[in-house]
Amino acid sequence: MERRRSDVSVVFVSQIHIKNGPLIEYLVAKGISVDVTQDPVAARAIIDARQATGRGLDAIIIDLSATDEDGCAFISAAHRRGEDRPVVIALGDGSLGLAVQAMRSGAVDFLVKPVKPMRLLQAIDGALAGRAQPSPRRAAKSERAGRQLSIGDATMIGRSAPMQSLYAKLARVAPSQATTFITGETGTGKELCAQAIHHGSGRPGPFMALNCGAIPENLLESELFGHVKGAFTGAMADRVGAALAAHGGTLFLDEVCEMPLLLQVKLLRFLQTGAVQRLGTNGPEKVDVRVVCATNRDPQAEVRAGRFREDLYYRLAVVPIHMPALRERGDDIIELANFFLAHFMTQEGKTGCHLAASDQEKMLAYPWPGNIRELRNVIQRAVIMADQPQLKLDLPIDSHSATGNTIFYSSDERDSWQLVASETDNLERFESLRLKDVGRLVIEEAMKRSGGNVPAAAKLLNVSPSTLYRQRSRRQSIFDRKML
Numbered sequence: 472m473e474r475r476r477s478d479v480s481v482v483f484v485s486q487i488h489i490k491n492g493p494l495i496e497y498l499v500a501k502g503i504s505v506d507v508t509q510d511p512v513a514a515r516a517i518i519d520a521r522q523a524t525g526r527g528l529d530a531i532i533i534d535l536s537a538t539d540e541d542g543c544a545f546i547s548a549a550h551r552r553g554e555d556r557p558v559v560i561a562l563g564d565g566s567l568g569l570a571v572q573a574m575r576s577g578a579v580d581f582l583v584k585p586v587k588p589m590r591l592l593q594a595i596d597g598a599l600a601g602r603a604q605p606s607p608r609r610a611a612k613s614e615r616a617g618r619q620l621s622i623g624d625a626t627m628i629g630r631s632a633p634m635q636s637l638y639a640k641l642a643r644v645a646p647s648q649a650t651t652f653i654t655g656e657t658g659t660g661k662e663l664c665a666q667a668i669h670h671g672s673g674r675p676g677p678f679m680a681l682n683c684g685a686i687p688e689n690l691l692e693s694e695l696f697g698h699v700k701g702a703f704t705g706a707m708a709d710r711v712g713a714a715l716a717a718h719g720g721t722l723f724l725d726e727v728c729e730m731p732l733l734l735q736v737k738l739l740r741f742l743q744t745g746a747v748q749r750l751g752t753n754g755p756e757k758v759d760v761r762v763v764c765a766t767n768r769d770p771q772a773e774v775r776a777g778r779f780r781e782d783l784y785y786r787l788a789v790v791p792i793h794m795p796a797l798r799e800r801g802d803d804i805i806e807l808a809n810f811f812l813a814h815f816m817t818q819e820g821k822t823g824c825h826l827a828a829s830d831q832e833k834m835l836a837y838p839w840p841g842n843i844r845e846l847r848n849v850i851q852r853a854v855i856m857a858d859q860p861q862l863k864l865d866l867p868i869d870s871h872s873a874t875g876n877t878i879f880y881s882s883d884e885r886d887s888w889q890l891v892a893s894e895t896d897n898l899e900r901f902e903s904l905r906l907k908d909v910g911r912l913v914i915e916e917a918m919k920r921s922g923g924n925v926p927a928a929a930k931l932l933n934v935s936p937s938t939l940y941r942q943r944s945r946r947q948s949i950f951d952r953k954m955l
Contacts, residue, residue: 480504480521481595484514485534497588503595511545518556530595531558534584535573546576559594561586583670596813627663628810629803633795637664644790645671650742652787653765655794657924658842661765662725664794668763669721676720676760681713684726684926692734695724696741698750714747717760726926727764727787728773732780739783762787767927797839797846804834807843811850812862823860824853830864837866841922914939 481498483505485491498505506517514531521528533545546558557579580594627634644651645668653661662680669678686694697712714722724730730738741747742762746755764787766773773779797804808826816824826834839845853862913932921927925939932939 479529479595479599480506481530481532482506482508482514482517482528483532483534484508484511491534494586494588494591498592498595501592514545528556529599531556532561532591532595533558533578534561543573543576546573546578549577557599559591561591593814593817596817599813627660627667628807629800630806631795631800631803633799634803637792637795640792641667641671644668644792646673647790648672648761649789650761650787651763651790651792652770652784653763653792653794654770655765655767656796656840656842657767657927658844658922659794659796660843661767661794662723664792665721665723665763665765669723669761672721672761674720674761676718677716678721678723679713679717680723680725682725684729688731688734691730692737693750695734696737696747696749699752710749712747712749714741714760715749715756715758718758720760722760722762724762724764726766728766728768728770728779729926732778735780735783739780739786742783742786767921767924768930797842798837801835804839804846805831807846808834808850811847812854815851815854819854821854821857824857824862825860826864827861830862830866833864833866840920844922 479502481503483491483495483498485507495505495507508514508517511533514533518528518531549556549558558577559580559582560573560578561582561584562573582590582594627638629635641664651665651668653664655661665680666678681694683691693710693712695712695714697710697715699709724738744755745757745759747758748755770779770784770788774781774784797807805826808831812824812826816822834846841848849864849866850862853864856863914928917928917931918925920931929939
């Protein structure tokens with residue numbers, strides 16, 4: 472059962488009370504009891520005093536300066552005493568190394584300042600939900616606290632070995648100026664990783680994201696490098712491209728392997744010279760940006776196939792980072808589910824919802840082909856449809872393998888589609904289907920496996936993304952089934 476907020480009490484540790492005043496006032500307005508102190512030593516006195524009087528404390532919020540390690544020592548000491556009280560850290564940009572240290576000490580969440588009041592409330596709800604709903608696989612004697620890395624309104628959550636390795640790598644990579652190539656399946660959080668790199672870099676400029684697979688080839692160069700009025704038919708005004716708009720900050724090129732070869736040459740020159748030439752101009756313009764790119768393909772396979780330039784790959788992959796698939800992260804699945812549960816209960820105005828132990832075991836066994844995006848959608852749907860405290864999860868019935876040939880069906884699809892593909896299938900299974908129906912099945916399955924990502928689905932089918940975009944306009948019903 473979820474704790475009512477009127478029963479929740481926290482201690483807010485901050486050296487600067489004035490700046491954090493609105494956050495404290497917001498928590499109080501939400502019915503949370505807040506004690507404010509200036510340092511972790513005083514916080515310990517408050518905790519001991521509460522315990523002596525029988526009044527418990529639910530969470531601790533610590534506002535750290537960029538060089539303050541006392542908060543980490545405080546968390547470590549509490550961890551050694553066996554306390555499971557969640558601690559949330561707030562820290563400024565450019566301090567990712569200290570954030571990782573805090574998480575290793577046992578902090579459950581890390582927020583980048585300035586912290587939005589609603590985001591802080593969600594962090595508290597998520598921490599308490601995770602504390603109340605442990606994974607059935609996690610031993611009660613486990614002392615490790617959950618670890619999260621929050622960037623703006625989004626959060627990277629996970630205590631698994633792959634995520635701890637990722638956090639440590641981000642702490643080393645973020646402060647550098649090296650170009651970074653992020654790989655991983657669709658839905659694993661590649662853009663969030665890029666945002667973490669940007670926030671950890673301390674660069675004052677903006678974070679600009681450009682999806683190379685979602686923009687038509689004839690417009691991609693203009694979107695990336697910009698143009699002047701009259702540069703081509705339809706250029707009715709000057710346009711600053713993403714590269715110039717990201718001056719002083721980070722340019723994130725998502726699905727970079729979808730970029731046409733001709734534009735790859737221009738991107739390589741931009742990386743070598745640090746200058747942009749907008750369409751319709753005669754001279755280059757210097758720009759200061761850090762480039763981070765991502766793909767859900769195997770970039771080296773794309774190089775071997777001749778679809779991606781080898782020299783560009785090595786120029787981009789100075790520091791390669793791989794995002795682990797959700798099925799490789801063990802109990803992180805339950806921590807993420809509880810985080811999303813707290814978030815969507817707040818969003819939908821519901822209380823008391825929880826995951827059954829049997830459903831948690833199913834979640835741990837399911838391969839999650841759509842990764843975190845799929846998990847988020849499952850929890851959101853369950854919260855919206857909930858009419859009782861125990862959620863009903865809509866997980867596919869045939870959850871055998873994320874990489875095998877089994878087609879996954881949810882319960883409402885079982886009556887409509889009886890075809891289940893496997894390596895032993897033969898043409899007899901297709902006798903009652905027309906050719907266009909078989910094509911529709913194949914596209915539907917590819918879209919499900921790719922989590923609704925058209926370029927990823929095109930890769931599975933070995934066709935151009937434009938082919939699927941054309942199919943979308945011809946057969947809108949294929950995409951209407953919540954695949955995009």
